[in-house]
């Protein structure tokens with residue numbers, strides 16, 4: 001099969017490499033095309049007073065046997081390999097090859113339409129040398145099947161987390177769950193721990209895994225995350241695998257650190273939404289000093305950068321964050337602009353604050369440009385355009 005246009009014109013605007021190489025599995029056991037697949041999240045179910053039916057969205061890829069969804073969607077309970085070639089995944093590949101936009105990917109298209117960088121764009125850039133679009137198309141059968149095991153996995157081994165960040169929620173964090181959850185649901189959710197088929201599949205295909213992304217919940221608190229690292233070391237396959245994390249780095253990572261030298265590479269995006277008091281105000285329950293000492297410890301072991309989620313509550317602290325990054329000589333990534341909850345988004349600031357915010361960001365962009373600090377300059381430029389170009393009523397629903 002070939003792409004619709006030779007120069008990748010139409011597909012350039014729609015196609016994402018992830019449905020060909022990757023599978024995501026959410027904290028509550030729903031498979032996704034990626035972690036911002038709009039069809040994967042069912043957060044509204046957790047707002048119900050009485051336990052609702054856990055009906056999957058029509059466009060969702062499917063669910064794992066250990067998930068709450070399994071009972072109400074018996075025809076859509078899938079293992080990893082089946083999920084990678086489920087009917088919705090196959091339809092997605094074919095639609096992308098035709099140059100069509102896919103509903104489940106509206107989070108990315110929305111950002112692109114409003115001047116922000118999308119996951120689709122950054123991941124396509126990241127893999128541009130490894131996966132040629134025509135080669136992907138050639139590996140796609142007429143019905144959309146790709147006869148391979150996903151090269152890249154993002155399995156969220158449950159929601160256990162020690163923090164309650166202001167822009168996060170239940171079911172993503174068990175600490176949010178401890179404070180605010182329906183009586184019919186537990187604070188901690190972990191659909192994968194006892195999923196024997198999952199662990200058998202991971203063991204059988206360990207030699208085919210090349211990349212892992214861990215988030216959550218807090219990965220350094222997830223038993224399943226440690227078990228997967230240990231499985232790859234034990235089977236002699238860790239040396240093939242690049243591991244990437246997002247972590248709050250307010251808990252000990254010592255157990256994982258022991259296995260890091262076995263892996264091809266390890267990178268940690270240390271989530272940092274402010275300096276000192278602002279960090280503690282946004283990342284509720286986290287201590288700045290603990291974070292700082294973990295950053296300094298981990299950076300000696302792995303590649304580490306600061307991962308910022310620009311939002312209403314840290315717009316005025318971005319200067320401090322940038323200065324902190326320079327002092328510590330750390331890379332900083334500001335691309336993950338908070339879009340949801342809508343009231344946390346910079347797009348919903350009152351007009352006069354947007355004017356001030358524009359001035360502040362313009363100064364910061366000029367400062368970064370003077371320093372030749374291109375990546376933050378580009379991210380701040382996207383943030384400025386996202387802030388000013390949005391009609392707040394159009395914000396799309398999202399989770400992380």
Ligand SMILES: C[S@@+](CC[C@H](N)C(=O)[O-])C[C@H]1O[C@@H](n2cnc3c(N)ncnc32)[C@H](O)[C@@H]1O
Nearest residue numbers: 167215216217218246247248271309338340400
């Ligand atoms: C959900 S967290 C999970 C991993 C880990 N607990 C952490 O905080 O890094 C993954 C990333 O999503 C970010 N995040 C949390 N809530 C968000 C939201 N509403 N919108 C965009 N990003 C968000 C976090 O700051 C973090 O960098």
Ligand code: SF4
Nearest residue numbers: 161163165168173248
């Ligand atoms: S640390 Fe991560 S998972 Fe935990 S509450 Fe904060 S953003 Fe959510």
